Amino acid sequence: MTLTFETRKIQPVKSEDKFETVNNINGSISEISDLFGDVFNRFHSVVDSSAFYEAAESILCNIEQPKYLAKCATLASLREPGGTFYRAKLWAKINNLLATENKANKKELTFGQVCKQVSVHPTTAKGYVIQGKAIEYVEKASISTIHLREAPTELFKYAQRQKERAGEYLIAAAKFINNKPNATLAQIHRDWCLKNGSRAANLDIIKPSDWWAFGNPKWRREDNFLGSIPGEIYANALYYFAPKVGIAVDPMAGSGMLKRVYDDRERWQKDSAFELEIHLFDLHPCRDFIKKHDARKPLPIKADWIFIDPPYFGQSKHLFYGDLASAKDYAEYLILIKELIQAMSKSLNPGGRLCVFLPKWSGLRPENPNHDIPADVYSFAINEGLIWIDAAFVSRGRQQEPGSAVKNNAAKRNRRMRSDTCVLNVFEKPGV
Ligand SMILES: C[S@@+](CC[C@H](N)C(=O)[O-])C[C@H]1O[C@@H](n2cnc3c(N)ncnc32)[C@H](O)[C@@H]1O
Structure with a gap:
C-alpha cells in the first residue's frame, strides 16, 4: 500500500465529541x-x-x-x-x-x-x-x-x-x-x-390523541387553491377511520389534497399497507383528476370512506363558488348541509364511514348568534341512521396568523371567542 502526501504540522484541533480527545x-x-x-x-x-x-x-x-x-x-x-x-x-x-x-x-x-x-x-x-x-x-x-x-x-x-x-x-x-x-x-x-416540509413537519404525522394541531404542514398549500386544509388531517382521518382496502372518496375535493396525501402514504401509514381506490369529485373541479359532481346528490359510486370538507358558513364566499359558500343566512346553509349529509349517507356501503370536517360559527359581535354547526351535522347524520363513532378537534391556528392581533383584541373586548377549532365528526353506516 502506498500513500503519498505531505507531512507537516497538524491543523488546529476541532473536537465535537467529548469522547474524542x-x-x-x-x-x-x-x-x-x-x-x-x-x-x-x-x-x-x-x-x-x-x-x-x-x-x-x-x-x-x-x-x-x-x-x-x-x-x-x-x-x-x-x-x-x-x-x-x-x-x-x-x-x-x-x-x-x-x-x-x-x-x-x-x-x-x-x-x-x-x-x-x-x-x-x-x-x-x-x-x-x-x-x-x-x-x-x-x-x-x-x-x-x-x-x-x-x-x-x-x-x-x-x-x-x-x-x-x-x-x-x-x-x-x-x-x-x-x-x-x-x-x-x-x-x-x-x-x-x-x-x-421542515423537520417539525416531518415528525410523526399521526397524532396519538384527538387534538390535532399542525403548525408546520408538510403538504404545502398550492398557490392556485387557497382553501385547502393541511394534508395531515387527511392522513389521520385515513389512518384512524379508513378500511385498509376499499373505496375512499372526497366529494368536495378542492385542491385534491387527499390524492397528494394518499400517494405519499409511505410517510405516515406505518403498517397499514393501504390499498384504497381513491375518487375525487367537486362541483367546480380545478384539477384534471377531479370529476364534476354535486355532493348534494348521491355519489356515482358507493364508498367505504367519505371525507367532506364543505365551504364553512359565512367565511368562504371569497374562496369558493356555489351555494354553500354564498348561503345568505344560516337557515339556508343548514338546508344545503342537510342535503349533503343525506346524499353522503346514501353513498356509503354498509359499515362505511363518513368524516365531516367543519368549525362552529362564532359571531363577531355580542349581538351576533353563535352556531354549533358540528352539532347540527350530528343531528342530520343520526336522523339518517348513521352512528357517531368518534371526533377529533383540529386547530385552525387563527390566533397565531400574521396580522391577527387586531382580531384577537376585538374578540377579547367583545367577549366573543373566535372560532379556532374544526371538529372532525366520524359516523358509520350500520353493517349488514
Ligand atoms: C373547503 S374546500 C375543500 C378543500 C379540500 N379539502 C382541500 O384540502 O383541498 C370546499 C370545496 O367544496 C366544493 N363544493 C362546494 N359546494 C359543492 C357541492 N355542492 N358539491 C361538490 N363540491 C362542492 C368547492 O368547490 C370547494 O372546492
Missing part, C-alpha cells in the same frame, strides 16, 4: 504504529486539503480493519474542511464491513466494540453511519460530491435528522451547492424545507 488519538497512533503508523502519522499531520482528501480516499480503499478505520475517522473529525465528510464515509465503511462479517458468520467484532476502541459513543457513531450512507447515496446517483465534501458539519447533521430521507436530503444539498458553490447552509436547508 487529541491525547486519546495520539495514544491510539502509537498503539498501532507497527502496522499503519506511517499512514496514520501522515493522515494526522497533513495540512493541505487536497493531500488530506487523497489520503482519506486511499485509506478508504486500502484499509479493511474496522478498528483502524475508526481511528482514521476520529483523526478526520479533527479537521475541516472535509473532516466531517470523511468521518462519515469511514464509519459507513466500518458498518458495511461488520455487516459483511456478520453475514459470513464470522462475527469477530461488534459495532459497540469498535466504538469502545476509539471512545466514541455508539449512538454518535450510528449518526456518522447515517451520514456516510447518505453520502454513498449521492455517489450512487452519480452526483458530484466535490462541493459537498467541503460542506459544514451542520449540513450532515441536518441530513442525519431526516432519518430514512437522509440520502435524499444530501442529494438535494449536493445539487444545490453544485449550482451555487457559495450557498449558505441556511439557503440549502430552506430550499429543502420549501419542497419537503
Whole structure:
C-alpha cells in the first residue's frame, strides 16, 4: 500500500465529541504504529486539503480493519474542511464491513466494540453511519460530491435528522451547492424545507390523541387553491377511520389534497399497507383528476370512506363558488348541509364511514348568534341512521396568523371567542 502526501504540522484541533480527545488519538497512533503508523502519522499531520482528501480516499480503499478505520475517522473529525465528510464515509465503511462479517458468520467484532476502541459513543457513531450512507447515496446517483465534501458539519447533521430521507436530503444539498458553490447552509436547508416540509413537519404525522394541531404542514398549500386544509388531517382521518382496502372518496375535493396525501402514504401509514381506490369529485373541479359532481346528490359510486370538507358558513364566499359558500343566512346553509349529509349517507356501503370536517360559527359581535354547526351535522347524520363513532378537534391556528392581533383584541373586548377549532365528526353506516 502506498500513500503519498505531505507531512507537516497538524491543523488546529476541532473536537465535537467529548469522547474524542487529541491525547486519546495520539495514544491510539502509537498503539498501532507497527502496522499503519506511517499512514496514520501522515493522515494526522497533513495540512493541505487536497493531500488530506487523497489520503482519506486511499485509506478508504486500502484499509479493511474496522478498528483502524475508526481511528482514521476520529483523526478526520479533527479537521475541516472535509473532516466531517470523511468521518462519515469511514464509519459507513466500518458498518458495511461488520455487516459483511456478520453475514459470513464470522462475527469477530461488534459495532459497540469498535466504538469502545476509539471512545466514541455508539449512538454518535450510528449518526456518522447515517451520514456516510447518505453520502454513498449521492455517489450512487452519480452526483458530484466535490462541493459537498467541503460542506459544514451542520449540513450532515441536518441530513442525519431526516432519518430514512437522509440520502435524499444530501442529494438535494449536493445539487444545490453544485449550482451555487457559495450557498449558505441556511439557503440549502430552506430550499429543502420549501419542497419537503421542515423537520417539525416531518415528525410523526399521526397524532396519538384527538387534538390535532399542525403548525408546520408538510403538504404545502398550492398557490392556485387557497382553501385547502393541511394534508395531515387527511392522513389521520385515513389512518384512524379508513378500511385498509376499499373505496375512499372526497366529494368536495378542492385542491385534491387527499390524492397528494394518499400517494405519499409511505410517510405516515406505518403498517397499514393501504390499498384504497381513491375518487375525487367537486362541483367546480380545478384539477384534471377531479370529476364534476354535486355532493348534494348521491355519489356515482358507493364508498367505504367519505371525507367532506364543505365551504364553512359565512367565511368562504371569497374562496369558493356555489351555494354553500354564498348561503345568505344560516337557515339556508343548514338546508344545503342537510342535503349533503343525506346524499353522503346514501353513498356509503354498509359499515362505511363518513368524516365531516367543519368549525362552529362564532359571531363577531355580542349581538351576533353563535352556531354549533358540528352539532347540527350530528343531528342530520343520526336522523339518517348513521352512528357517531368518534371526533377529533383540529386547530385552525387563527390566533397565531400574521396580522391577527387586531382580531384577537376585538374578540377579547367583545367577549366573543373566535372560532379556532374544526371538529372532525366520524359516523358509520350500520353493517349488514
Ligand atoms: C373547503 S374546500 C375543500 C378543500 C379540500 N379539502 C382541500 O384540502 O383541498 C370546499 C370545496 O367544496 C366544493 N363544493 C362546494 N359546494 C359543492 C357541492 N355542492 N358539491 C361538490 N363540491 C362542492 C368547492 O368547490 C370547494 O372546492
